[in-house]
Each structure stands twice: as C-alpha cells, then as structure tokens.
Amino acid sequence: MDAYKYLFGPVPSRRYGRSLGVDLAVPKTCTLDCRFCQLGATPHATLTRVDTPPMDAILAELRRWLEQAGRKEEGEGVDFITASGSGEPTLHLRFGDLFRFVRAETPCRSLLLSNGSLFYLPEVRCDAALADVVKLSLHAWDQTSFERVARPHPALRFDAILDGYRAFRQSFTGRLDLEVFIIPGLNDREDQVRRIAELAHGFAPDAITLNTAVRPPADRAISACPPERLHALSALFGTAVRESGAEPPHASGELSEEALIALVGRHPMALGVLAATFGRSDDDLRAFIEPLARQGRLRLFESQGTLFAGGCGM
Numbered sequence: 001m002d003a004y005k006y007l008f009g010p011v012p013s014r015r016y017g018r019s020l021g022v023d024l025a026v027p028k029t030c031t032l033d034c035r036f037c038q039l040g041a042t043p044h045a046t047l048t049r050v051d052t053p054p055m056d057a058i059l060a061e062l063r064r065w066l067e068q069a070g071r072k073e074e075g076e077g078v079d080f081i082t083a084s085g086s087g088e089p090t091l092h093l094r095f096g097d098l099f100r101f102v103r104a105e106t107p108c109r110s111l112l113l114s115n116g117s118l119f120y121l122p123e124v125r126c127d128a129a130l131a132d133v134v135k136l137s138l139h140a141w142d143q144t145s146f147e148r149v150a151r152p153h154p155a156l157r158f159d160a161i162l163d164g165y166r167a168f169r170q171s172f173t174g175r176l177d178l179e180v181f182i183i184p185g186l187n188d189r190e191d192q193v194r195r196i197a198e199l200a201h202g203f204a205p206d207a208i209t210l211n212t213a214v215r216p217p218a219d220r221a222i223s224a225c226p227p228e229r230l231h232a233l234s235a236l237f238g239t240a241v242r243e244s245g246a247e248p249p250h251a252s253g254e255l256s257e258e259a260l261i262a263l264v265g266r267h268p269m270a271l272g273v274l275a276a277t278f279g280r281s282d283d284d285l286r287a288f289i290e291p292l293a294r295q296g297r298l299r300l301f302e303s304q305g306t307l308f309a310g311g312c313g314m
C-alpha cells in the first residue's frame with residue numbers, strides 16, 4: 001500500500017473479512033482509557049467532538065486509494081471500509097461523511113467500530129445509522145464496573161449510554177454487533193457476566209462476540225481470560241455468541257515499510273500473524289521488520305511468550 005496518513009490495512013478479521021481501516025482519531029483520542037486497550041494509555045479522555053483530522057483530506061486519500069489499479073470497481077478485494085483506528089471515531093464531528101462517501105463512491109460496505117460511549121447523543125446515533133454494520137461495546141453492568149474496566153471521562157454515565165443503545169436499535173436497520181471484553185478479576189464472575197448478558201438482550205444485537213486480551217494491554221497487570229473459561233461464559237449469552245481469539249491470516253497485499261508501519265501502529269500484531277498476513281515466511285518477515293525496529297519506526301516487544309510489532313507511540 002502506498003504511503004497514506006489516515007488509511008491502514010487491509011486488516012484481516014475473523015468477523016469482517018478484509019477491512020480497510022480509516023483512522024479518524026489520530027493521534028490516539030478517546031472518551032475512555034480501557035485497561036485492556038491494545039493502543040496504550042489514553043493521554044486525556046475527552047468528550048469534545050472535533051473536525052480533525054480534516055475530513056476532506058481523509059476522503060481525498062480514499063479517492064486516491066480507489067483510483068489506484070482500478071480499485072473503484074473491485075474494491076481490491078476489500079469487504080469493509082471501517083471507521084476505527086487510534087481512538088474513538090465518533091469523536092470526529094463528520095464521521096457520518098465517511099459512510100456517505102463509501103455508499104456513494106465505492107463497491108464496499110461500511111463498518112463503524114465504536115466504544116458506544118457517545119451514543120447518548122442523538123446526532124451520533126443518527127450518523128452511526130449511515131453505516132452498514134455497527135459494532136458497539138459492553139464490558140460492564142453499572143457505573144462502578146464501567147469505571148473500573150473502562151476508566152471513562154468523568155462526565156460519562158453508563159445508564160445514559162445504555163439508553164442510547166436501546167434507542168439506536170429501534171431505528172437502525174443495519175447489522176448491530178456487540179463486543180464484550182472479559183478480563184479476569186474485573187468482569188469474569190458468572191453473576192457479573194449474567195448481568196452484562198441481560199443488558200445486551202435489552203437492545204438485541206444481531207451477534208455478540210466475547211473477546212479477551214489476546215494482544216498486549218495498556219494495563220500490564222491484566223491477563224487474558226483462558227479459552228475454556230471464555231467458552232463457558234459465552235453460554236450465558238445464548239446462541240448468537242462467538243468467542244474471539246487471534247485473527248486469522250489473510251493475504252493483505254504488498255509488503256511495504258509504509259503499509260507495515262501504518263498497520264501495526266493502529267493494530268499491534270504477532271510476528272507470525274503478520275508474516276501470514278503479508279504472505280511471507282517468518283524469516284523473511286523478521287529480516288524486513290528488524291531494521292525498521294532498529295530505526296525506531298516501529299517497536300518489537302514480547303507479551304505472554306509471543307513477539308509482537310506495534311507503534312512507537314504505545
């Protein structure tokens with residue numbers, strides 16, 4: 001992939017196939033400071049919605065991407081164009097324009113990956129409804145547990161967010177997915193997960209995914225929920241649940257320094273998965289990536305016995 005400032009990937013995903021990421025919150029800007037965040041700590045949680053990065057520049061990059069090699073017709077095998085990246089995309093005042101653009105000018109579907117914390121705002125729900133698929137998060141069951149897991153901006157109210165989820169479900173005709181992040185010692189007791197499941201059923205997501213810390217978290221004291229425990233807890237949600245794990249490898253196009261740095265800066269990945277993602281052997285990938293780490297353009301680090309590549313700002 002050519003050098004882009006706001007686009008990254010395509011990222012291989014178990015749920016969404018090949019997803020071209022559009023970063024609407026760079027550098028990391030978020031309403032929360034989740035203890036499991038794979039992008040490191042949030043410098044200052046904020047609720048201030050802004051018009052940066054400039055939407056016109058973001059859409060200009062997308063146009064350039066589409067024009068390269070006739071991607072406009074084929075979408076380069078990309079399934080989704082996804083609002084995500086280094087923080088919470090709904091903090092961008094014009095995030096809805098991205099979905100309007102995808103619908104009008106590309107053959108791809110659009111996806112919003114949101115922590116949902118601004119869904120108490122009608123204008124955010126209105127623009128989110130322009131996406132084909134919306135994935136929201138729910139890792140807590142009340143204000144106290146919300147604060148413990150997600151360390152939100154102090155003005156955020158858990159009940160108001162849940163009201164927003166219910167209102168969104170009433171009007172949204174696309175697919176609504178929910179991610180529940182399970183952290184041992186914080187929200188993995190059966191009674192706690194039962195309460196999350198009850199709240200989730202109140203707004204009827206089309207699919208629920210249980211996830212855990214498969215990548216290095218912001219708070220190094222937290223650990224991954226073992227797969228068998230995750231599987232047992234998934235039974236509390238009913239039949240729509242899928243447990244998540246490491247993402248499957250898909251060929252992700254040409255390996256270039258820019259593509260690699262843009263990808264791991266937003267989405268830290270294990271070296272073995274990266275090698276498969278770019279269709280390279282482990283040795284080839286290592287030979288390519290180690291000079292970039294020595295130059296300080298990305299970072300190699302070990303977590304739970306696995307070597308990862310991530311951005312330098314983490």
Ligand code: SF4
Nearest residue numbers: 030032033034037115
């Ligand atoms: S996990 Fe997502 S919502 Fe939580 S701090 Fe990181 S970017 Fe923000």
